[in-house]
Amino acid sequence: MKNSFVELHARERALSLLDAGTSKEMVGPLDDMISPHLEPQNIVPESDDGIVLMKGKIAGNNVLVVSIEGKFQGGGIGEVSGAKIVAALEKALEDNKNGKTIYPIIILDTGGVRLQEANYGLLSISEIQNAVIALKKYVPVIGLVPGRVGSFGGMSITASILSYLIATNKARIALNGPEVIEQEAGVREFDSSDKDLIWNTLGTKQRLATGLVDEVVDDTVDNIKNSIINEIKTKKDAHRTENVDFYLSLLDQLDLSKKLDIESYNKLYKNVEVTKHDIPEAVAGSEEGTKSRGRVWFEKMTGIKNATSSVSTVLHAQKGGKEYVAIVPDADNDFPRVRNGEVGLQEGFAVASVINKVVAEDKDKDVKRPIILIVDVPSQAYGYQEELIGIHVALGSSAAAYAKARQAGHPVIDFIPGDAVSGGFLAHGLQSNRMIALDDDSITIQAMSKASAARITQRTIAELEEATKHVPAMAYDIDNYEKLGALYKLVKGIGSWEATDENVAKINQIIDGAIDGLNGDRTLHFRYETPIAKESGRKATLKVRKLVDEQW
Numbered sequence: 001m002k003n004s005f006v007e008l009h010a011r012e013r014a015l016s017l018l019d020a021g022t023s024k025e026m027v028g029p030l031d032d033m034i035s036p037h038l039e040p041q042n043i044v045p046e047s048d049d050g051i052v053l054m055k056g057k058i059a060g061n062n063v064l065v066v067s068i069e070g071k072f073q074g075g076g077i078g079e080v081s082g083a084k085i086v087a088a089l090e091k092a093l094e095d096n097k098n099g100k101t102i103y104p105i106i107i108l109d110t111g112g113v114r115l116q117e118a119n120y121g122l123l124s125i126s127e128i129q130n131a132v133i134a135l136k137k138y139v140p141v142i143g144l145v146p147g148r149v150g151s152f153g154g155m156s157i158t159a160s161i162l163s164y165l166i167a168t169n170k171a172r173i174a175l176n177g178p179e180v181i182e183q184e185a186g187v188r189e190f191d192s193s194d195k196d197l198i199w200n201t202l203g204t205k206q207r208l209a210t211g212l213v214d215e216v217v218d219d220t221v222d223n224i225k226n227s228i229i230n231e232i233k234t235k236k237d238a239h240r241t242e243n244v245d246f247y248l249s250l251l252d253q254l255d256l257s258k259k260l261d262i263e264s265y266n267k268l269y270k271n272v273e274v275t276k277h278d279i280p281e282a283v284a285g286s287e288e289g290t291k292s293r294g295r296v297w298f299e300k301m302t303g304i305k306n307a308t309s310s311v312s313t314v315l316h317a318q319k320g321g322k323e324y325v326a327i328v329p330d331a332d333n334d335f336p337r338v339r340n341g342e343v344g345l346q347e348g349f350a351v352a353s354v355i356n357k358v359v360a361e362d363k364d365k366d367v368k369r370p371i372i373l374i375v376d377v378p379s380q381a382y383g384y385q386e387e388l389i390g391i392h393v394a395l396g397s398s399a400a401a402y403a404k405a406r407q408a409g410h411p412v413i414d415f416i417p418g419d420a421v422s423g424g425f426l427a428h429g430l431q432s433n434r435m436i437a438l439d440d441d442s443i444t445i446q447a448m449s450k451a452s453a454a455r456i457t458q459r460t461i462a463e464l465e466e467a468t469k470h471v472p473a474m475a476y477d478i479d480n481y482e483k484l485g486a487l488y489k490l491v492k493g494i495g496s497w498e499a500t501d502e503n504v505a506k507i508n509q510i511i512d513g514a515i516d517g518l519n520g521d522r523t524l525h526f527r528y529e530t531p532i533a534k535e536s537g538r539k540a541t542l543k544v545r546k547l548v549d550e551q552w
Contacts, residue, residue, distance in 0.1 A: 003220045006146045006170050010052045010069035013107055013146070016221045017065060017228065018056035026053040026551040027084055027544060035080045036540055037117045040470045046072050049080040053088045053548070055102075059229045062102040064092045068110045070149035076114025077155065079473070082124020083541040087548035089131035096138035103232055104135055106162065107144045111177070112153015113422075115457050118447035120473045122422075123486055125154035126399070126430035127524050132161050133403040140164055140235050142228060145204070145213070147171035154426050154447075160212075160396030163237040166227045168219045172202040173212060175392040175423055176382050183452045184382040185337065200262055201388050210269050212390050214238050241397040244356065247349045248277040250389070256334045260385040278357070279350050282307040282315040290329040292341055293418035293496045294376030298326035300499035301374070301508070313338055314350040318369075322511075323358050325351060326374040327428050337381035343424035344381030348394025351428060355401035359408055370411040370515050371402070375429040376418025379449065395427035402431035407522050411515045415507060416478075417496045420445045433521060434488035434514040436507070440496040443478045450476070485533025488514050488526070 008016060015023055027033050029047040038045045050072035054065045066085050068075045077085075085106075095102050113121030132141050140163035145151045147170030151159045156175050159165055167173070176184075178192035191197060200206060207213045214236070217223040250272045254260070282298075285308035289295055295315070299307050302317045302324050309315050312330040316323060329341035338344040355371065362368045381391060406412040414429050416437035421444055429435070437443065448456070454464045464474075472480040482490045489510055494503045528538050528545070 003222065005221045005224050006148055006168060006219050009071065010050070010067040010107070010109070014052050014054040014065040014067040017058060017105070017225050018054065018063070019058060019060070022056035024055045026055065026088065027547045028052075031547060033080055033084075033544055033547065035078050035117065037078065037120070037471050037473060041116055041467050043116060049078065049084065050075065051081040051084045053084055058225065058232070061232050062100070064088055064102055064104045065107065066104065067107040070109030073114050073116070075110030075149050076112065076116075077110065077121045077124050078114040078117035079120035079124065079538070079540050080544055081114070082121065082128065083544035084548065086124060086127045086131055087545045089128065089135060091548060091552045093131060093135050093138070096135065101139060103139050103142065105142045105144065105228060107146065108151040108155055108159055109146055109149045110151060110153070110155040111149055112155045113447040115447060115453050115474075116467075116471070117473045118453070119445065119481060119484060122154065122425060122430060122447050123484065123527065125158060126426055129158050129161055129399055129426075130403050130431060130524050132158065133400055134407060136163055136237065140231060140237055142166070142231050144224060145171040145173060147219070152177050154423060156392035157396045157399060157423060157426055160240050160390070160393040161400050164215075164231050165213045165238070166215045166217060166224065166231070167204040167207070167213045169204055169216055170219060171204050172199070173204070173207050173392070174202045174387050175380060175395065176387060179455065180448070180452050181382045181384070181387070183455055184449065189382070190384045190387070201384070206262060209266055210390070211238070211240070212393065240393055241352070241400040244349050244352045244397055245277050246272060246274050247345070247394065248353065249274045251346055251349070260388060262388065265388055277353055279309065279311055279314060279316065279354050281317045282309045284308075290331045292329050292376055294326045294341065294374050295328040296497060296499045297415070297417045298324060298328070298374050300504050301372075311346055311350040313341075313347050314354070316354045322370045322372050324372045324374060325354060325428075327351065327377055327424070335381070337383035337386060340378055341376060342379050342381040343377050343395060343398070343427045344383070345386055345389055345391055345394045348391070348396075348398040348427050352397035352401040355398070355405050359401075359405050359410065362410065363408075368408065368410040370413060371405055372511060373402075373412070373414045373429055373432060375414050375416040375420050375425070377421060377424030377428055378419045378444070379421045380423030380427070395423050398427040399431055406431060406433060409522060411518055413511055413514050415511065416443065416445070417499075419443060422447050433518055433524070434526060435486060436489045436491065436510055436514065437478050437481070437487055438494050438496050439478060439490050439492045441477065442496055444476050445478055445481045446476045483532065483537055485530045485537030486527040
């Protein structure tokens with residue numbers, strides 16, 4: 001197609017948007033900053049790791065273009081690619097803080113986390129989201145979804161956080177791809193062979209109708225560039241992840257006895273009666289809730305027996321000047337895809353409501369309340385109605401709320417006694433200043449289940465498990481996760497179910513030490529600064545950050 005934006009590669013897309021003669025690429029192919037994690041898996045790396053960073057001008061305005069190459073590893077985010085994006089966005093933030101206006105533009109052609117570097121991808125995506133939240137205080141952060149791959153996985157959560165989202169009608173946006181939903185929940189939940197169903201549900205025509213993109217334009221360079229110029233002038237912000245009361249009201253009015261279809265959802269979306277939602281603190285109940293490690297530790301750490309809440313899967317309470325938050329399973333939940341503790345629509349929006357209220361209450365206080373996340377989330381919810389409504393926005397709302405709380409001065413501390421997987425971990429865990437985990441073999445920490453990861457990477461489960469022996473970021477156990485350098489403390493000698501008074505006291509002491517050691521730090525930089533990170537875990541990240549700083 002003549003003048004097609006979609007048909008261009010990442011570098012061509014960036015150049016096509018910039019005014020002639022103004023482009024400057026950073027950490028490009030000649031820097032040969034390749035991923036160190038692909039060759040050990042017999043995967044040929046790319047010299048730019050699938051990310052193009054360019055500074056330049058659009059209609060005379062200073063811009064940073066981040067362009068993701070969908071043809072390399074499906075646009076997946078790994079350590080080097082993620083570090084390039086984060087470092088560039090942080091330099092743009094620094095410029096804006098210093099009065100030099102520069103507009104970030106992110107071209108999303110991505111499946112989300114690069115599964116061959118899974119846990120690096122999750123860390124990087126959370127760091128991208130943090131940088132976006134910080135930048136939005138100064139300038140709109142503009143997103144483009146052209147359409148070769150679309151925007152999926154953790155990067156769909158990122159898309160929900162952006163100020164303004166432009167797409168073509170060749171794009172799709174969703175947290176979970178249809179193949180993954182079919183793998184996890186069955187063909188009756190989402191038939192990945194039904195192309196009409198996929199496009200009608202996840203395509204941008206439907207996403208525009210329900211506010212999940214802001215503008216759909218014809219696939220030409222000129223149309224897309226004009227839309228960007230107009231956004232720079234008008235500085236619109238959809239505030240998508242702040243529409244918490246709207247979505248909680250929508251979920252209240254959703255008829256869960258019927259299978260949701262597009263027509264009925266669109267009618268509901270247009271007629272939602274919005275009411276203010278306040279998720280009260282958990283109280284003691286008369287019956288035990290569905291057992292989980294997260295519930296056991298929440299009840300012990302808060303002293304609330306058989307904790308119950310108006311949202312059965314979201315528990316929060318104050319104790320000792322701290323706010324504790326847990327997402328827990330409910331075997332009888334009306335939303336079947338969250339019965340095992342997954343993070344779904346209601347969980348994401350309810351957690352955002354809780355955290356936003358904490359931030360509002362402490363706004364004028366010199367000392368902000370610490371927020372303690374008890375993390376035991378086996379994944380995000382895999383379901384058709386979740387994707388139609390926009391689960392990526394729910395998870396983006398939670399992640400954004402935690403990031404804003406930390407940036408406002410609240411210590412945000414993870415305690416991980418259970419699983420920390422995929423979008424569930426991005427929504428509830430990865431925006432924390434410090435992460436504390438129990439050294440227990442039963443804990444799974446990763447980006448996707450083994451069955452789905454094997455399918456997506458076209459491996460057998462045996463081949464996937466063999467690969468994890470050589471690449472710690474692909475492994476599913478907490479001991480390999482420690483090798484990445486992101487943990488504040490891996491606590492030995494306490495099992496994930498062993499929430500005794502003595503063990504609770506020990507964990508609280510470690511949490512207090514983490515809070516005291518922050519010294520005003522509101523960033524996520526601790527992850528790069530631990531001895532493990534410097535010696536091995538984030539060596540490539542640190543090299544990328546240095547190169548971006550030198551070339552900016």
